[in-house]
Amino acid sequence: MHDTDQGEMDDHLFFRRLLGMTKKENFVKGMAANGGSRRTETHESPGLQFLISDTTTRLDELAKDPKGLTDPFESIYGIVYQLTMRTVACNDIANDRALLDQTLEMFEQIEAANSAELIIFPWFPLFPGKLRRLWYGGKLYMIFKNIIDGRAKTGHREEDPLQYLIDQGDNTKEILTFVLGALYAGQLNSGINAAWVIIYLANDDYWRGVVREEVKAVAEKYDRDTSKTFAERLANVPLEAWEHELPSIDLCLRDSIRLNASGSMFRKNDSTRSVKIADFEVPAGGYVAYPIADVHLDPEVYPNPNQWDPSRYLPGKEEDQKKKHAFIGWGAGRHPCLGMRFAKLEQNIILAFFLAYFDFELADKNGNTGVKVPQSDSNNHAAVKPKERVYVKYRPRV
Numbered sequence: 001m002h003d004t005d006q007g008e009m010d011d012h013l014f015f016r017r018l019l020g021m022t023k024k025e026n027f028v029k030g031m032a033a034n035g036g037s038r039r040t041e042t043h044e045s046p047g048l049q050f051l052i053s054d055t056t057t058r059l060d061e062l063a064k065d066p067k068g069l070t071d072p073f074e075s076i077y078g079i080v081y082q083l084t085m086r087t088v089a090c091n092d093i094a095n096d097r098a099l100l101d102q103t104l105e106m107f108e109q110i111e112a113a114n115s116a117e118l119i120i121f122p123w124f125p126l127f128p129g130k131l132r133r134l135w136y137g138g139k140l141y142m143i144f145k146n147i148i149d150g151r152a153k154t155g156h157r158e159e160d161p162l163q164y165l166i167d168q169g170d171n172t173k174e175i176l177t178f179v180l181g182a183l184y185a186g187q188l189n190s191g192i193n194a195a196w197v198i199i200y201l202a203n204d205d206y207w208r209g210v211v212r213e214e215v216k217a218v219a220e221k222y223d224r225d226t227s228k229t230f231a232e233r234l235a236n237v238p239l240e241a242w243e244h245e246l247p248s249i250d251l252c253l254r255d256s257i258r259l260n261a262s263g264s265m266f267r268k269n270d271s272t273r274s275v276k277i278a279d280f281e282v283p284a285g286g287y288v289a290y291p292i293a294d295v296h297l298d299p300e301v302y303p304n305p306n307q308w309d310p311s312r313y314l315p316g317k318e319e320d321q322k323k324k325h326a327f328i329g330w331g332a333g334r335h336p337c338l339g340m341r342f343a344k345l346e347q348n349i350i351l352a353f354f355l356a357y358f359d360f361e362l363a364d365k366n367g368n369t370g371v372k373v374p375q376s377d378s379n380n381h382a383a384v385k386p387k388e389r390v391y392v393k394y395r396p397r398v
Contacts, residue, residue, distance in 0.1 A: 059357045063396045072195035073385045080191035088182035090162035092147045109136040145172045190343045192383035196256045200308045202362045214248045215352040231356040246348045251310035257329035260376045260383035262293040363393035
């Protein structure tokens, strides 16, 4: 491992590293032999038991809060950040709550500095956003450099993505570029959509009941010990069940993505020749813009398109099958989302345990119930937090 200035990690290398991490042998590394029992040996990260432990530790904190009131775009978003940090970055940060919160603040500062001007004029040095990105990017760089240098000096190793990147020979700048890219791709969409699903369910008694019964059935299937709590039994569900036996959660997430990914997608032709798309020629260096709302909010495809309704995708309705590419929340064609597997696993774990821990409903900042679901912003290509804050009032389940 050496720290040379070789430039940022190119797209092809980024994809190779991400694909390497999501291979089965790496994805499930550290899982207990019995298929998911919770263990405490931290060197076995990022196994399923650690994703569960991270989630339940944060929910235990919520359960102890006497106010019983939370903004999911902070609390649930924070859980997703911890799980994502553990899965695409390193244990050193995921295990240190203070450092975890500190890096989340830096990451959000970098994201908030994005602007149209910065995209159009990336060479201009004096935009405030560019200076802010450089400042917080430099601070993140030093945090990761200290961790990497510490491992090199002491010979300490971890079973985590950072160690995988080090072993591949990537330098600190390449590692940070990968981590920021992976966090950006995962956190902005997964973190915010996870919070939106909690909001939607808090406002929908029917689907909240459907999902809770599905989660309960899976927990009972894999742990029949009735002396245990719902959450304790859920902790023994194996990876395969987490990925394949919670279809109702997938329906809930799917319609959240449809509503919250309705702005425009942009793609650049970075080849040296023009590319033909249907009847259009995209010149070398040219851009293509695609307004997602043309399909995600098309009333001819999705009746009452602004209404959250997971039943849209059930057999017999299947609204997303009315036309080709009517749902593109996970991408389409040759380049679907590489992080889809983990994003769904993360969503399933967080929502399942939240339902096992709490009864909940929408509320305002004072805990008054009966508030409406805020509108999502249809002008964004990715999920965003609502402009008006909304809270969930929760009560621990007996």
